[in-house]
Amino acid sequence: MKIQLLFFGITTDLTGENSINFELNTDITVQDLKEVLMQKFPKLKNMHQFAIAVNEEYAEDTLTLKENDVVAIIPPVSGG
Numbered sequence: 001m002k003i004q005l006l007f008f009g010i011t012t013d014l015t016g017e018n019s020i021n022f023e024l025n026t027d028i029t030v031q032d033l034k035e036v037l038m039q040k041f042p043k044l045k046n047m048h049q050f051a052i053a054v055n056e057e058y059a060e061d062t063l064t065l066k067e068n069d070v071v072a073i074i075p076p077v078s079g080g
Contacts, residue, residue: 001027001067005037009075010052014043024065030054031061033071050075 001024007015019069028036030052052059053072065071 001025001065003065003067003069003071006070006072008072009077010047011044011073013076015041015073016045022071027064027066029061030059030063030065033062033065037073047075 003022003024005017005020005022007017007019012018018053024033024036034050036050045052051074053074054063054065054069058069059071
């Protein structure tokens with residue numbers, strides 16, 4: 001199964017990527033993907049948390065990813 005990963009903000013610096021096509025062997029949930037990403041990009045472990053959007057909508061950890069999903073990795077945002 002192929003998905004596209006988009007990285008924003010500090011996640012771009014931590015992974016060294018803006019966008020990659022990512023191949024998965026099985027259907028996985030957003031939570032499973034987070035664990036896979038932290039294994040592939042260990043520097044992401046330095047972040048306490050990051051949000052995931054799937055096809056331009058914030059996703060719950062229980063959402064199962066599908067072929068050709070576009071997944072955005074979004075760091076915490078603060079404002080003032």
